[in-house]
Each structure stands twice: as C-alpha cells, then as structure tokens.
Amino acid sequence: MYQTYFWDFDGTLFDTYKVMKKAFSQAFLRQGVKIETKECYSLMRRYSLGYTYAHFFTLYPDINVDKVKTDFRRIEESMLAQVMPFDGAIEVCQAIIARGGQNFLLTHRDQVAWDLLKKFKMESDFTGGITQKLNFPRKPDPTSLNYLCQKYQIDKKSAVMVGDRVLDVEAGHNAKMASILFDYDCLIEEDIMPDKRVTKLHDILE
Missing domain, CATH: 3.40.50.1000 (HAD superfamily/HAD-like)
Structure with missing residues (x-):
C-alpha cells in the first residue's frame, strides 16, 4: 500500500470538466464557431486543454486566439462555484x-x-x-x-x-x-x- x-x-x-467544456464551447461561440461540448471534452480528457486549443485553432485559423483564451478563462471562472x-x-x-x-x-x-x-x-x-x-x-x-x-x-x-x-x-x-x-x-x-x-x-x- x-x-x-x-x-x-x-x-x-x-x-471541473463539466464547466470547462461549457466555457470552451461558449468562448468559440462568441466568435461564431459552434463546437460540440462532447468533442472538446473528449480531447481535454484524453490529452490536455492546450492540445484542445491547438486542435481547434488549426481547424479555425481565423479565430482570435487571445480573445478565445481570455473569454474561456472569464466564463470558466464564473462557473467554478458549481464545481x-x-x-x-x-x-x-x-x-x-x-x-x-x-x-x-x-x-x-x-x-x-x-x-x-x-x-x-x-x-x-x-x-x-x-x-x-x-x-x-x-x-x-x-x-x-x-x-x-x-x-x-x-x-x-x-x-x-x-x-x-x-x-x-x-x-x-x-x-x-x-x-x-x-x-x-x-x-x-x-x-x-x-x-x-x-x-x-x-x-x-x-
């Protein structure tokens, strides 16, 4: 033992993934990109948040990277009381x-x-x-x-x-x-x- x-x-x-996947999806949605929470959750769980960012930034190269990350942090922070x-x-x-x-x-x-x-x-x-x-x-x-x-x-x-x-x-x-x-x-x-x-x-x- x-x-x-x-x-x-x-x-x-x-x-925490329950709020992380919602915040991630909402951050992208603010720039008109719809991401299914199930998909981003799977990537976060299997790899990491950084990997998940890289994956979707490659798929959507016109996205404002800094804004997505800032929005994610703010949205997630507002939800952490639920964790x-x-x-x-x-x-x-x-x-x-x-x-x-x-x-x-x-x-x-x-x-x-x-x-x-x-x-x-x-x-x-x-x-x-x-x-x-x-x-x-x-x-x-x-x-x-x-x-x-x-x-x-x-x-x-x-x-x-x-x-x-x-x-x-x-x-x-x-x-x-x-x-x-x-x-x-x-x-x-x-x-x-x-x-x-x-x-x-x-x-x-x-």
Whole structure:
C-alpha cells in the first residue's frame, strides 16, 4: 500500500470538466464557431486543454486566439462555484491521512484549486503541493514531482501519482514512482501501463 499520494486536480479530485467544456464551447461561440461540448471534452480528457486549443485553432485559423483564451478563462471562472469533488475524493484523502499517509496537490491551476479544497474542508488533508504559481514545467515532465519528493524527503518507492490522463501516468513513471489512472468514464484508450486503473476513487485504497 502506498504512503504518499500526489493528486492531479482537474478530473481527478474535482469534476471541473463539466464547466470547462461549457466555457470552451461558449468562448468559440462568441466568435461564431459552434463546437460540440462532447468533442472538446473528449480531447481535454484524453490529452490536455492546450492540445484542445491547438486542435481547434488549426481547424479555425481565423479565430482570435487571445480573445478565445481570455473569454474561456472569464466564463470558466464564473462557473467554478458549481464545481464539486468526485464521489469518494474527500473520504479517500481522509483515509490516507488516518493510516499515516500523506496527500500532495499537483496541478497547473492557480490558487483556485486550494480555494476549492478549502471550500470542501479538504485543505487540511494535504501536506503541500504545487500550483501554477511556481511555474514548473507541465506534466508529464517530472520536475514538480521530484521537487516535492526532495522537499518533503519522500520515498518514491512508497509514492504514487494519481490522475485521469495519460500525461499523469507518464509524469509518475518519469519521476520513478507508481501511477494510478482514474478513468471514470473509460475514455482512455492509449497504450499506457498505469500500475492501477480505477473507475471509482474508493478503489484506489483496495
């Protein structure tokens, strides 16, 4: 059983994709381009927001890139109050603490990630973490994981990276630790080898 859990935020601890896909679609619609939320969601889940932007900017080269990104951020921010933790997120993090383990946050989001954890009384379940503020290279680069392991003197043999995308699995492996893929909608088809694949967060502890 692992002792230290590094958690991705979007799509792992919190179900933010529900607002992300709506905000993304609305940002493009403001420039007259209709994008189905199902399509942008699939790309975000399987790859990343940056990949999704690149995909649609290639399809619609006349789009005002800066305006789309600005509109997305503003629309998404207005919707974040709707965001909820995934079923089991609170209980699993508490169970890890109860048995003497640690949780760390590893996200490219800004302070809003900590704000949402605080809102649901989860902040105290995390020893520390990394957000956009520290400006580390994006996953699957292992720099952020290596930094936390060194700072908190974590044994990588008992540590695991938990996330919902391929890049989370790769980040864990690149840092020489285990990885758990939270594939709640069974959307990940890429040929990757997480140490464990779950569709419910409660199964992480089994």
